[in-house]
Amino acid sequence: MKWRARARGRSVPPGPRRFPVIGSMLSVPTWKPWKGFRDMLAKYGDIVYLEVLGAPMVVLGSPELIDEFLEKRSANTSDRIKTPLISLAGQAYNFAFMPYGQWWRDHRRMFWQHFNPGRMSEYWHVERAVTRKFLVKLLEKPTALKRLVQFHVAAITMKVTYGIDIEDHEDELVTIVDESFMGLRLVTATMQFLLQHFPFVQHVPPWFPGASFHQLMARARVPADFMLDVPFNQGREIATTSTNDYSNSVVAQLLGKLEDPQGDAARQEHIARDITSIAVTGGSDTTYSTIMGFFLAISLHPQVMAKAQAELDAVVGPDRLPDFDDRDALVYLNATVKEALRWHNVVPLGVTHCTVNDDELCGYFIPAGTAVVPNVWAIMHNPQYYTDPGAFDPDRFIRNGKLDPEVLDPMKLAFGHGRRICPGRHFADLSLFLTIACVLHVFDIGPPLDGQGHPIKIQYESTHGFLVYPEDCRCTVKPRSARAESLIRGSAESGVL
Ligand code: HEM
Numbered sequence: 001m002k003w004r005a006r007a008r009g010r011s012v013p014p015g016p017r018r019f020p021v022i023g024s025m026l027s028v029p030t031w032k033p034w035k036g037f038r039d040m041l042a043k044y045g046d047i048v049y050l051e052v053l054g055a056p057m058v059v060l061g062s063p064e065l066i067d068e069f070l071e072k073r074s075a076n077t078s079d080r081i082k083t084p085l086i087s088l089a090g091q092a093y094n095f096a097f098m099p100y101g102q103w104w105r106d107h108r109r110m111f112w113q114h115f116n117p118g119r120m121s122e123y124w125h126v127e128r129a130v131t132r133k134f135l136v137k138l139l140e141k142p143t144a145l146k147r148l149v150q151f152h153v154a155a156i157t158m159k160v161t162y163g164i165d166i167e168d169h170e171d172e173l174v175t176i177v178d179e180s181f182m183g184l185r186l187v188t189a190t191m192q193f194l195l196q197h198f199p200f201v202q203h204v205p206p207w208f209p210g211a212s213f214h215q216l217m218a219r220a221r222v223p224a225d226f227m228l229d230v231p232f233n234q235g236r237e238i239a240t241t242s243t244n245d246y247s248n249s250v251v252a253q254l255l256g257k258l259e260d261p262q263g264d265a266a267r268q269e270h271i272a273r274d275i276t277s278i279a280v281t282g283g284s285d286t287t288y289s290t291i292m293g294f295f296l297a298i299s300l301h302p303q304v305m306a307k308a309q310a311e312l313d314a315v316v317g318p319d320r321l322p323d324f325d326d327r328d329a330l331v332y333l334n335a336t337v338k339e340a341l342r343w344h345n346v347v348p349l350g351v352t353h354c355t356v357n358d359d360e361l362c363g364y365f366i367p368a369g370t371a372v373v374p375n376v377w378a379i380m381h382n383p384q385y386y387t388d389p390g391a392f393d394p395d396r397f398i399r400n401g402k403l404d405p406e407v408l409d410p411m412k413l414a415f416g417h418g419r420r421i422c423p424g425r426h427f428a429d430l431s432l433f434l435t436i437a438c439v440l441h442v443f444d445i446g447p448p449l450d451g452q453g454h455p456i457k458i459q460y461e462s463t464h465g466f467l468v469y470p471e472d473c474r475c476t477v478k479p480r481s482a483r484a485e486s487l488i489r490g491s492a493e494s495g496v497l
Contacts, residue, residue, distance in 0.1 A: 089183025293344025
């Protein structure tokens with residue numbers, strides 16, 4: 001039954017004009033759509049309705065509405081839109097895009113067993129050891145910052161998940177992890193909305209003139225497929241043959257359970273392969289982008305660096321690196337992590353949710369199957385919640401020397417909502433805290449320099465896409481002092497796993 005018959009006189013939320021057949025397709029912003037949607041929210045209110053070829057979509061623009069619809073009514077708003085792009089991009093294994101149902105639930109449950117807050121301290125030693133390696137590499141090759149951050153996040157997740165060591169930043173595994181989300185990068189946010197209505201794209205043969213998108217996707221599937229099998233098999237090998245290595249990897253633990261004769265081993269192994277792969281691929285790109293955003297932000301805001309370093313000097317002192325136990329005392333540093341998540345928002349429109357049944361929000365009718373897009377970026381950059389939102393200012397989260405609970409916490413927005421909230425958020429938080437604390441403790445970060453040694457002014461812009469990166473994050477990184485340099489080298493030697 002058409003939704004108009006089910007609405008019983010209730011109207012859908014306001015939004016741009018809808019034409020016969022195409023609906024509001026021409027109004028869907030095609031470039032960095034979070035900005036166009038922000039303008040629509042300003043015009044129509046905190047909820048905007050669009051319809052593309054008969055498929056309904058709402059954009060939400062306030063934390064209250066997101067809380068009401070995606071948190072409180074999560075039982076009805078945790079589905080995903082069905083689009084052929086997910087398989088085309090090699091992401092069918094990725095439970096972030098699975099429909100709400102038993103298969104997704106089984107994946108999420110198995111994943112959560114290893115990434116819930118109670119497990120986090122088991123990963124501290126890996127975080128420490130890899131961060132120390134990263135600091136040494138950054139000292140030796142500061143111009144390779146991007147590659148070193150890719151190495152850093154890949155090395156942490158590969159070790160925790162599979163027990164695999166990545167020693168060198170030139171290791172091809174770093175490239176494969178980086179490229180395993182290539183398909184998703186190609187799936188821009190706009191295509192995510194529009195191409196679900198053109199399922200025929202998946203049937204265009206690759207040799208067909210103009211089918212280059214299809215060919216790009218085929219290339220994008222190669223690293224994604226690799227990540228699904230090769231590291232898992234290697235992790236199994238490590239778990240069964242290694243005597244003194246890190247034998248408590250996620251794979252090692254999962255394999256122990258698969259041997260349970262009561263369990264459905266083949267099904268369990270399938271899920272285990274899927275969730276270990278997403279732990280590495282889903283965790284690396286998002287964390288990488290946030291860390292790159294942090295480097296850029298600090299290079300543009302020297303006063304923030306000075307304040308964070310003063311706090312680190314007072315709490316940690318010059319003779320050791322910061323550690324997890326220091327966290328409670330590092331108020332400004334914790335605020336810097338929050339500001340990094342806010343200022344450079346890596347998933348600006350979150351991951352689109354979808355309603356299962358008809359619903360109502362603010363008196364408006366919301367049909368079953370409505371795509372729900374939280375415009376997280378618009379909230380993070382709304383002066384109503386954050387004064388001067390373009391400035392990188394951790395002080396906005398602090399009152400009377402403590403984190404201010406009255407200020408909207410970016411952690412509550414950046415990692416999504418309801419039953420779909422990012423289950424890797426506690427793990428991401430570990431990496432962000434230790435990386436940011438250690439980098440600021442031993443390095444000075446500044447703007448890039450031209451041939452004459454003059455600073456080059458970089459203007460922050462993010463790329464376009466579903467998952468975004470800072471467009472230009474060139475900066476200079478140098479040790480704060482000779483003492484900091486010897487601290488880096490000394491701590492790497494003691495960074496045993
Ligand atoms: C700064 C780092 C990260 C950010 C900003 C981030 C953000 C997000 C967002 C916005 C979602 C969608 C939530 C929703 O649908 O409402 C998500 C889902 C997900 N994330 Fe993360 N994430 C990060 C790190 C990680 C890490 C480290 C892992 C793995 C260890 C991970 C694994 C996942 C998975 C598996 C899902 C799918 C959840 C589901 O659909 O049930 N993420 N993340």
